[in-house]
Amino acid sequence: MxxxxxxxxxxxxxxxxxxxxxxxxxxxxxxxxxxxxxxxxxxxxxxxxxxxxxxxxxxxxxxxxxxxxxxxxxxMGQQTIEEERQGVEIAFVVDLSRSMLVEDVGSSRLDKSRQLIQGIMNQFPDYEYSLTGFKGTGSLFIPMTEDKSIFSSLLGQLSTDLITTPGTNIEEGLEKGIQSFPAGRDTYRGLVLFSDGEELSGKLTRVVKDIKAKGVEVFVVGIGSQEGGYVPDDSGDYVTDRTGDRVKSMLVSSNLISLARDAEGEYVSGKDIVVSQELSKALNLEDSVQVAKGVRLVQRxxxxxxxxxxxxxxxxxxxxxxxxxxxxx
Structure with a gap:
């Protein structure tokens, strides 16, 4: 909870x-x-x-x-409200596998993802945002909302412990992210994925087709470095394999670049400090905003x-x- x-x-x-x-x-x-x-x-x-x-x-x-x-x-769940307004909706989808705790980008990959998300929200305070995490399964933590104070508070609690199912099922994460977009609206929709690209599972054909059908523009952010780092465990030490060697994790950008290409989206490396500027430029979509009539999901x-x-x-x-x-x- x-x-x-x-x-x-x-x-x-x-x-x-x-x-x-x-x-x-x-x-x-x-x-x-x-x-x-x-x-x-x-x-x-x-x-x-x-x-x-x-x-x-x-x-x-x-x-x-x-x-x-x-x-x-x-x-406590969601409720729909009718509205007529203009805006941009951005769904953040964050990889919560243990490898996201590796500290090879000046901080942990998960902390870096949080910093980038907060930076985007500060840059575009008039947009609406949702937050989804995924491991072996996906979970929508924050439905599409314009309440930035609540979003920031819950974002600070984002942890790899929030989902216990092991794995990195990116299909589940993307599905939950797409489902966070309220029906009946004609606003611009963007999905920003944060992951290190390691051991991704799930069949992407159907979910990519759904992304295209709903007109969602995808931005894939690779979090991590080519040099990588050791994966920490709960005791403060490092995860080891069957031979007792420390498990090392590194950014697998090829998987993420392939995903961005299949979804006709854009790939950005999250290691560089300019990534926030690149994302901000890509997400500066005020010219794409249209008036929308329909319903919106809000937190109860x-x-x-x-x-x-x-x-x-x-x-x-x-x-x-x-x-x-x-x-x-």
């Missing part, structure tokens, strides 16, 4: 402290009742007191948890749901405190 404001989740550390306070309050209350009522008079009174205190603690704690989740916010916010659940929990908390149980508590 991807959160738009993950820093809000730090507030969850309040929960253990809150639970401890409820436990202390219960035992002090129990002690006072024993002094007033003897040994509870009847075991049922003690059980009743325990149940009521537990319900109040549970409802208050859940209410606070829902508030925190609402503040963190995560996308989870905030209203969590606020509603939180208010319900706090209402139950208040009711369990106001209503007397068996005219005792």
């Amino acid at each position: 991807i959160f738009i404001y993950p820093e809000s989740l730090w507030y969850l550390f309040i929960i253990p402290v809150l639970i401890l306070l409820f436990v202390v309050n219960y035992y002090f209350g129990k002690k006072s009742l024993i002094q007033l009522m003897g040994m509870w008079r009847s075991p049922s009174y003690g059980e009743l007191y325990f149940i009521k205190k537990s319900l109040r603690a549970l409802t208050f704690t859940l209410g606070l948890v829902f508030i925190i989740l609402g503040l963190a916010e995560h996308p 916010s989870s905030y209203p749901l969590y606020v509603s659940l939180s208010l319900l929990c706090f209402l139950l908390f208040l009711l369990t405190g106001v209503i007397r149980w068996k005219n005792l508590f």
